[in-house]
Amino acid sequence: MDGLTEPIVEPDTEGMAMSGRKGRKPGKTLRRWIWRGIMACVVLAMIPVVLTFLYLPSFVHPISTLMMKDLVTFSGYDRRWVPLEDVAPVMVHSVMMSEDGQFCSHYGIDLGELNAVIDDAMAGEPTRGASTIPMQTVKNLYLWHGRSLLRKVIELPLAVYFDLVMPKHRIMEIYLNIAEWGPNIYGVEAASQHYFGKPAKELNRRQAALLAVTLPNPAIRNPARPSAGMRRLASVIERRAARAGDYVGCVD
Known part of the structure; x- marks a missing residue:
C-alpha cells in the first residue's frame, strides 16, 4: 500500500497571492484612491463647520x-x-x-x-x-x-x-x-x-x-x-x- 500512496502536493499560496495581485484591475485601485480623496476633502470641510460651533x-x-x-x-x-x-x-x-x-x-x-x-x-x-x-x-x-x-x-x-x-x-x-x-x-x-x-x-x-x-x-x-x-x-x-x-x- 505504501508504494501506491500518492505524494501530497501543497498548494502554492504565495504564487496564487502574487498572481492575484498582478491580476488586480487598475480601475479598482484608481476608484479606491478617488474615494479616499473624497473622504479626506469631507473631513477637511468638516473642520471649520465644527470649529465654528466651538x-x-x-x-x-x-x-x-x-x-x-x-x-x-x-x-x-x-x-x-x-x-x-x-x-x-x-x-x-x-x-x-x-x-x-x-x-x-x-x-x-x-x-x-x-x-x-x-x-x-x-x-x-x-x-x-x-x-x-x-x-x-x-x-x-x-x-x-x-x-x-x-x-x-x-x-x-x-x-x-x-x-x-x-x-x-x-x-x-x-x-x-x-x-x-x-x-x-x-x-x-x-x-x-x-x-x-x-x-x-x-x-x-x-x-x-x-x-x-x-x-x-x-x-x-x-x-x-x-x-x-x-x-x-x-x-x-x-x-x-x-x-x-x-x-x-x-x-x-
Whole structure:
C-alpha cells in the first residue's frame, strides 16, 4: 500500500497571492484612491463647520492660521484678547466703515459689492477687494493667505455659514481679536498698546481711524507714523464713523 500512496502536493499560496495581485484591475485601485480623496476633502470641510460651533462661547479665544504659523516657526506673537465691550465704540465703527459698511445688513457676502467687482473684471478694469468682515474672519481662522481663486471659492460659502451660525456681535469680537495689525501683532488691544501705548477702550477717533485704514496692508502701513495717503484715508473713515448711525446698530 505504501508504494501506491500518492505524494501530497501543497498548494502554492504565495504564487496564487502574487498572481492575484498582478491580476488586480487598475480601475479598482484608481476608484479606491478617488474615494479616499473624497473622504479626506469631507473631513477637511468638516473642520471649520465644527470649529465654528466651538467658537460660539465668549470664553473661547480662537487663534488665526497666521498665529499658528508664528507658533510653529517659533517667532511668537503679541495678542491680548479683549471682549468687544472693552473696545472703544469708535474703533468698532471705524473698522466697519473702512472694511464692510454693510456688515449689519448682509448675510456674510455683500452681493452688491461682489457684483460690482465681477462687472469690473468682465469689463477689463482693475478689480478691487469685495471681502466682508465674515469673509476675512473665516480666511483668518481657517484658510491660507495670498491671492487665490480656489481660496475665494471656499471662502464664500464658509462666510455665509459663519454669518448664519455666529451672531454679528461675536463675529466682530473675533475679527478684532485675530486681525493682523503688523508683524506678529494681532488683535486690536495689542495693536493699540503697540502703536499708541493705551488700551483699545481709550482710543480716540483719529487713532481708531488710523488703525482701521492699516488693516488692508499691515505689513507696510504704520498707524503711529502714517503717510500722507493714510492720513487722507483716515479723515474719510473718521467722518463716516461719526455718521454711521444705523449701519452699526448690530454691534452697539
